[in-house]
Amino acid sequence: MEKTLQELAQHLGAELQGEPQLTITAVLPLDKAEKNHISFVSDTKYLNRISECKAGALIVTPEVAKEATGNLLVMANPYLGFAKAAQIFDTTPCPKAAIHPTAHIGDNVSLGKDVYIGPNVVIADDVTVGDYSVIEAGVYIGHSSVIGAHTRVYPNTVLYHDVTIGENCIIHANVVIGSDGFGYANDQGEWVKIPQVGGVTIGNNVEIGAHTAIDRGALEDTVIGNGVILDNHIHVAHNVIIGDFTAVAGCTAIAGSAVIGKYCTIAGRVSILGHLSICDKAHITATTFVNKSITKPGAYSSGTTHQDNKEWQKSAIRFRQLDSMWRKMKQLEKEVLQLKNDRDIEDE
Numbered sequence: 001m002e003k004t005l006q007e008l009a010q011h012l013g014a015e016l017q018g019e020p021q022l023t024i025t026a027v028l029p030l031d032k033a034e035k036n037h038i039s040f041v042s043d044t045k046y047l048n049r050i051s052e053c054k055a056g057a058l059i060v061t062p063e064v065a066k067e068a069t070g071n072l073l074v075m076a077n078p079y080l081g082f083a084k085a086a087q088i089f090d091t092t093p094c095p096k097a098a099i100h101p102t103a104h105i106g107d108n109v110s111l112g113k114d115v116y117i118g119p120n121v122v123i124a125d126d127v128t129v130g131d132y133s134v135i136e137a138g139v140y141i142g143h144s145s146v147i148g149a150h151t152r153v154y155p156n157t158v159l160y161h162d163v164t165i166g167e168n169c170i171i172h173a174n175v176v177i178g179s180d181g182f183g184y185a186n187d188q189g190e191w192v193k194i195p196q197v198g199g200v201t202i203g204n205n206v207e208i209g210a211h212t213a214i215d216r217g218a219l220e221d222t223v224i225g226n227g228v229i230l231d232n233h234i235h236v237a238h239n240v241i242i243g244d245f246t247a248v249a250g251c252t253a254i255a256g257s258a259v260i261g262k263y264c265t266i267a268g269r270v271s272i273l274g275h276l277s278i279c280d281k282a283h284i285t286a287t288t289f290v291n292k293s294i295t296k297p298g299a300y301s302s303g304t305t306h307q308d309n310k311e312w313q314k315s316a317i318r319f320r321q322l323d324s325m326w327r328k329m330k331q332l333e334k335e336v337l338q339l340k341n342d343r344d345i346e347d348e
Helices: 005-012 044-050 062-068 078-088 309-320 322-347
Strands: 015-017 038-042 058-061 072-074 163-165 178-181 182-185 189-194 199-204 214-216 222-224 281-284 298-300
Touching: 005 015, 005 058, 005 072, 038 044, 038 078, 044 062, 058 062, 058 078, 062 072, 072 163, 163 178, 178 199, 199 214, 214 222, 309 322
Parallel strands: 038 058, 058 072, 163 199, 178 214, 199 222, 281 298
Antiparallel strands: 015 072, 182 189
16 A cells, blocks of 8 residues: 555645655654654654654644654644554455355345355354455354444454444454343342343444453343444443443443443443443543442542552551541540530630
8 A cells, every 4th residue: 555645644634744745655653664654743742753763754743843844744633643544554454255165154144245254154044244344264143143334353253143233343353242141030049040132232333352242131232332442351241331432441341231421431440330320421540440320521530559568458457447447536526526615615
């Protein structure tokens, strides 16, 4: 793939300062870029690195452009420009349309135009796969599931029955979507399984990281909105709803029937209890334990920073003593107030 700077500027919506016909073949870091490569600088604190950079062009802010020389694509958000340029020069291999002879395709399956079905794929009955989709080796797609156009499912992913995935989605390797939610009733100490008869509905332009598990709903669907991005090793329990364009980082666990709003960011190792609601535009930092609903947009945190182990052990003991310390403090407040009242009476 080759693009001129003029073509890149038009694609990125950037102002071009420099040679319009310079050919760009890749996006690389500042210290690796050469004459036919482009890189980006988003802050003036990196100006000292520009003088040593051999890149043919840079994507920069207007502030950096005042200090920099050479070929520049000037825009307010160079990181966004980098992302769009990287999409153009993406070298991820994509197989040509074909159906591998080892694939098993069930009855009444609808395969769209120019799909790729890889080795040892199993597609159950009544499945629909949209145009130009890629189903890689070892994928299982369960009964009555639907995959939208231009969606790519990486190897060894498992989609249970009644899973619906929208268009332009990326499902990475070893994802499991539609496994049973953790639903049981207790009968005198014995667990009685509740059939999970809902499905999973995933919107358009969603990306799901490797080894993430999304449970099917108990009665109604688990729902992942449009534009949601999920990192690796995330657990989404049954009947969870995640609103459009929310981002969730790795190792986060979301318990059943939690409802998460739109445009939220949830960092790594966050725990969210079930049946809670999180409003739109909430931002939850790493390792936070969410044990009550969040009703106002903003940033939320819990947990503590690391300490020397001996100091942490002391802190842990003191944490267990907080309740008794609080009770003693309240008692002292009462005694001080009583002493003050007694003194006021004596002064009268």
